[in-house]
Amino acid sequence: AQTVTQSQPEMSVQEAETVTLSCTYDTSESDYYLFWYKQPPSRQMILVIRQEAYKQQNATENRFSVNFQKAAKSFSLKISDSQLGDAAMYFCAYRRIAGRNTPLVFGKGTRLSVIA
Amino acid sequence: GAVVSQHPSRVICKSGTSVKIECRSLDFQATTMFWYRQFPKKSLMLMATSNEGSKATYEQGVEKDKFLINHASLTLSTLTVTSAHPEDSSFYICSASLAGFQPQHFGDGTRLSIL
Numbered sequence: 001a002q003t004v005t006q007s008q009p010e011m012s013v014q015e016a017e018t019v020t021l022s023c024t025y026d027t028s029e030s031d032y033y034l035f036w037y038k039q040p041p042s043r044q045m046i047l048v049i050r051q052e053a054y055k056q057q058n059a060t061e062n063r064f065s066v067n068f069q070k071a072a073k074s075f076s077l078k079i080s081d082s083q084l085g086d087a088a089m090y091f092c093a094y095r096r097i098a099g100r101n102t103p104l105v106f107g108k109g110t111r112l113s114v115i116a
Numbered sequence: 117g118a119v120v121s122q123h124p125s126r127v128i129c130k131s132g133t134s135v136k137i138e139c140r141s142l143d144f145q146a147t148t149m150f151w152y153r154q155f156p157k158k159s160l161m162l163m164a165t166s167n168e169g170s171k172a173t174y175e176q177g178v179e180k181d182k183f184l185i186n187h188a189s190l191t192l193s194t195l196t197v198t199s200a201h202p203e204d205s206s207f208y209i210c211s212a213s214l215a216g217f218q219p220q221h222f223g224d225g226t227r228l229s230i231l
Contacts, residue, residue, distance in 0.1 A: 035219065043154075043207060045222035091159060095220075101148035101213060104220055106159045 002027045004094050006107035013082045014115050020067075021077045021110045023092030033095040034068070034075045035104065040088040048090070051075065079112075087114045119143060120212050122223025130231055131202060137195045137226045139210030145190035146212035150220070151183075154207040163208075166193040200230045 003026045013019035025034070036048040051059045051068050058066050063080045079086055089111050093104040119142040127135050139149055147168045152160040164185050165173040172185035182204075184196040193212075197204050209225040 043209075043225050043227075045160075045209065045211075047219045050219055101165075103150045103162045103165060104160075104211075105162075108159045111157075 002029075002032075002094050002096065002105050004092050004105055004107035006090075006092055006110050008110045009108070010111045010113070012113040012115055013079070013086075015082055015084060017082055018078060018080045019082055019112065021079075021090050021092075021112065023075045023077070023107055025073050025075065025092070025094050025107075027073070027094065029096060031097050033097065034066075035093040035095065036064070036066070036075075036077045037091045037093060037106075038086075038088045039091065039109075045091075049077065082114050084114050084116060087112055120146075120210065120221045120223045122210050122226060124226060125224060126227045126229075128229045128231065129200065131200065133200055133230075135197045135200055135228060137197075137208055137210075137228075139193045139195070139212070139223050141191045141212045141221075144212075144214060146193075146214075147190060149187060149193040149210055149212040151185065151193075151195050152209045152211065154209060154225075156207075160209065163195075168193075197228065200228070202230045204228065205230045 005024045032053045034051045038046045038048050049059050049061045049064050065078045067076045089109045091109045092107040096102040121140045123138050149166040151163045153163050154160045163178045166185045166187040168187045187193040211220040211222045213220040
């Protein structure tokens, strides 16, 4: 079974600074999908960024980018120019590629605080 | 974009009551939906995979008779917590997606409180 590990339960960052959230995963599969979701206090799950494992190029979405190291099974999220609205729980997630839809496997999450 | 609607958003009821939660995909057909449970300050744990027209697939440790899942159409899956007890109090959230790289779209969740 696949597992996702987020080793940082809590992180904090000064407004306008950059922060990196760590994520590692364990799988025996060669192709899969990786995601970062944000969950603010409203508890709504919001997709931040996604990466296909067969793509070497790191995904980027505005201020959010990932450092995908397939051999190391690492998928960290970098948030640049942090804003107060970035404060939330961040979940790293893994998804198998299969014939039918497959569920997400989540890490335990990292709570990010942004300091004004 | 694709939207998933989940209702109700909040339920407070007495112990022994059965509670039904609905999850609808509003602008796409979802042959598969997923039900997750989230305890306070914890991660989302998959409870079951809901398959349209067939029986749900439950994760190990999830009681099928306690958490009844019905996926009668391509746009609606329901989770019924039967004879709910205080330990069933939690945040329940559903998701649906098209296949593959398409992201899962989540409902806004249901906060269930059993008194």
